[in-house]
Structure formats: C-alpha cells, structure tokens
Amino acid sequence: MFACKIVSLGIKSSAGQLKCLCTISRCLLSSFDDLTSQQRLKVLGTLNEATAQELEAFDVPKTIIRDIIDERKTNGVYRSLDRILKIDGSGENWLRKMCKSLTDVATKPSRTKNAKNFLTPTLPNIELRDAVAIHLKTPGVSWAKLSYPDNTLTEWNHENFTFLPLKMSPVETFNQTIGILKKIPPADVYVFEQRLSPGPRGSRQPAMVSAYTQQGELLSMLVALLNTSINHNASLRNGKMDSKNNIENRVFFLKSTLAPRLFRTLIGGERVSALEVLKEFLEGDGSKHPQIPCTQIKVNARLKTEFNSKSAVDKELLGQALMLAVAFMEFCVYKNRASIEALASSR
Structure with missing residues (x-):
C-alpha cells in the first residue's frame, strides 16, 4: 500500500524519499503502541526462539519466514520490534497481523521444547x-x-x-x-x-x-x-x-x-x-x-x-x-x- 503511494507521488529527491520513509516508519510503529512491555518481550522471545515450522503456525508467509531467520542469523537476535521494518515485504497490515498473532500465542504457556525454567x-x-x-x-x-x-x-x-x-x-x-x-x-x-x-x-x-x-x-x-x-x-x-x-x-x-x-x-x-x-x-x-x-x-x-x-x-x-x-x-x-x-x- 505504501509502496504504491511512493510511486504515485513520484518522489525523486533523496531528502523527499527519506522524509516519506520516516513517515511510513512512524505509521508502522503505531501498530505496536498498544503492546505492554511484557507483551513486547514475549513477541521478541518468540521471534528469537521460533523455528521456520513454528513461525508458519502464525500464518507468516514463507518468504518472510526465511527473511526473519536470515536477519536473525546475520545480525543477531531481535531486541526491538521496529527492526522488522528492515525486512522486505513487511507492510502495515502484515506487521499488525504478525504482532496480534504472536501476542495471542505468546500469552499462553509455551509448548516448545526450549521452554525451560531458567x-x-x-x-x-x-x-x-x-x-x-x-x-x-x-x-x-x-x-x-x-x-x-x-x-x-x-x-x-x-x-x-x-x-x-x-x-x-x-x-x-x-x-x-x-x-x-x-x-x-x-x-x-x-x-x-x-x-x-x-x-x-x-x-x-x-x-x-x-x-x-x-x-x-x-x-x-x-x-x-x-x-x-x-x-x-x-x-x-x-x-x-x-x-x-x-x-x-x-x-x-x-x-x-x-x-x-x-x-x-x-x-x-x-x-x-x-x-x-x-x-x-x-x-x-x-x-x-x-x-x-x-x-x-x-x-x-x-x-x-x-x-x-x-x-x-x-x-x-x-x-x-x-x-x-x-x-x-x-x-x-x-x-x-x-x-x-x-x-x-x-x-
């Protein structure tokens, strides 16, 4: 949705692109405003723990799953939700749906084999x-x-x-x-x-x-x-x-x-x-x-x-x-x- 808006506006200058992208980022981050600190931790924990098969249970597209895991392997564990914005294909609707799905599951007791009482x-x-x-x-x-x-x-x-x-x-x-x-x-x-x-x-x-x-x-x-x-x-x-x-x-x-x-x-x-x-x-x-x-x-x-x-x-x-x-x-x-x-x- 946002990609179409950028094209239709015909933004050519780097300053204009940067301003537009910053606006987009703020809009996307607003999807996380209703998450509590503990919910954010649980979402991040799921992103850092989950295998490809486990991420599929959250209705995450396979192309995005691959990018999430590759980003995790390349740059380390996720410490903030806004880092997902770096993944290609992540739009406003997608991010909102992903957070809701992860939060809903994260509030339940974990069933993964790595859920240990440390x-x-x-x-x-x-x-x-x-x-x-x-x-x-x-x-x-x-x-x-x-x-x-x-x-x-x-x-x-x-x-x-x-x-x-x-x-x-x-x-x-x-x-x-x-x-x-x-x-x-x-x-x-x-x-x-x-x-x-x-x-x-x-x-x-x-x-x-x-x-x-x-x-x-x-x-x-x-x-x-x-x-x-x-x-x-x-x-x-x-x-x-x-x-x-x-x-x-x-x-x-x-x-x-x-x-x-x-x-x-x-x-x-x-x-x-x-x-x-x-x-x-x-x-x-x-x-x-x-x-x-x-x-x-x-x-x-x-x-x-x-x-x-x-x-x-x-x-x-x-x-x-x-x-x-x-x-x-x-x-x-x-x-x-x-x-x-x-x-x-x-x-």
Whole structure:
C-alpha cells in the first residue's frame, strides 16, 4: 500500500524519499503502541526462539519466514520490534497481523521444547529497562548492570573480601551488607546465581563450611535489603503493594552453571578461569565473541580500561558478574535460540 503511494507521488529527491520513509516508519510503529512491555518481550522471545515450522503456525508467509531467520542469523537476535521494518515485504497490515498473532500465542504457556525454567521465581509482568547481575563468592562480590533493549553495560564494579573476618556477628554481617547495598546500582531486577551446596568433600572442611555459611548470610540479607530499599525496588517508589502490604519481589535466581556453559568455562563439571574468554569477548568494538552465541553488548572504553587495570582475582570477579548478566538477558529476556541450543552442545 505504501509502496504504491511512493510511486504515485513520484518522489525523486533523496531528502523527499527519506522524509516519506520516516513517515511510513512512524505509521508502522503505531501498530505496536498498544503492546505492554511484557507483551513486547514475549513477541521478541518468540521471534528469537521460533523455528521456520513454528513461525508458519502464525500464518507468516514463507518468504518472510526465511527473511526473519536470515536477519536473525546475520545480525543477531531481535531486541526491538521496529527492526522488522528492515525486512522486505513487511507492510502495515502484515506487521499488525504478525504482532496480534504472536501476542495471542505468546500469552499462553509455551509448548516448545526450549521452554525451560531458567529463572526462579518466574519473571513478572514489569517494565524492564535494566537488570543488575550480582556475583557473590568467597573472594568478594561483583555486579554488572545491562540496559534494555540496547544491551549496554552501564555499570561494572566489585568489592573484595580480602580483609573480611572468617566469622562475623549478625550485626557485623548486617553492616557489611549495608555497605555493599550502597554501592550496587538501582535497577528493575536483580539476578543472582542459584547456590550449590559445598558437597560431601567441602562439608568435611570447616573453613569451606564457614565461608559457605557466611555467603548464605550475606545473600539472605542482600535479598531482603534489595527488596525493601526504596532506592533499589522501584515498586516501593510507585506504591505497588497489595491489600496485605506485601512487597513485590525484584530478586531472581538464574539456574546454576548456565553462564559458564554459555561462555564455555565449565570443563568436566569444574569451572575454569574466564579471563581468556573475557579478554576475547571484550576485544574490538562489537564486544562479541565469535564462539559465544549471544547478543552483542556495548561496553564503553572507560569500563574496558578499568577492567584491564585490575588484578587477576578482581578481573575474575568482574567477569563472573558480566557473564551472569549476559546469560540472564539471553535466556530470560531475549530467549536467544542460538544461546539455548548452545547449552546442549556444552554438556
């Protein structure tokens, strides 16, 4: 319909064509205005997960299906709906029909074999603009903040536990946690990795048991403080509590080992240093490792310089938080099919 209008107007100048195309883009994007943030995420997740056969169930023409998959393979997963405008043959009616079809199906429980419970609890229907991944282990705590949908690393820092006493009183643990909380940037959600037990061997070593217990205490306090801090829980600032004054949870746990499996730092069930893969991952403007099937992230020069100036221990801490943040985005937000399929090959 729009193509006919362009021809009939006889637009010859590049400026005129650009103005007309911008008008068309605004008209097409208006079809998405009634979608909620969660619906957009579900539509994008379907576009990033679906095979050609699954897209046919949405009455998508085969020529468009091929273009959708080719675009996904060439330029990575879809992070915004307006990117569909780049696909030839996408018109106003087509886009509206596609979004309605995908939204209708996306609101139902997924039946695909890739629909796995990567996150506990399930991500609620919230306006997601950013997420902070927090890595907590014996050497220290680190965090990485990724914005959505531009996938930019905006904050990346850590605190070392070198001088932390082996045993702390409840008040000392509380004060330590408050100090960490003040440094963690606010976000819409906070993601930790699910904890693993120290195992039979570790349970026989008092030092490991003590460290594991201490981490558990710090983690429990961080979960409570992140959820109850007005600065960190946006729902409190917006007054979003139910009739029983229950606070909306904003802390989630990603299934253990997902991040190291995605970044190929889990060898024979044991984690190995991530420094080499991180160095390659952060090199160049694209910040995308050719062997790691994940969405491009943007990292500014300052954060890269600060990372490179750290000790090996601190780099490892920072790297674990970044990998956790990327894994959360890939598996729970973008639902990147390539990332999900990579899990099977990493076993």
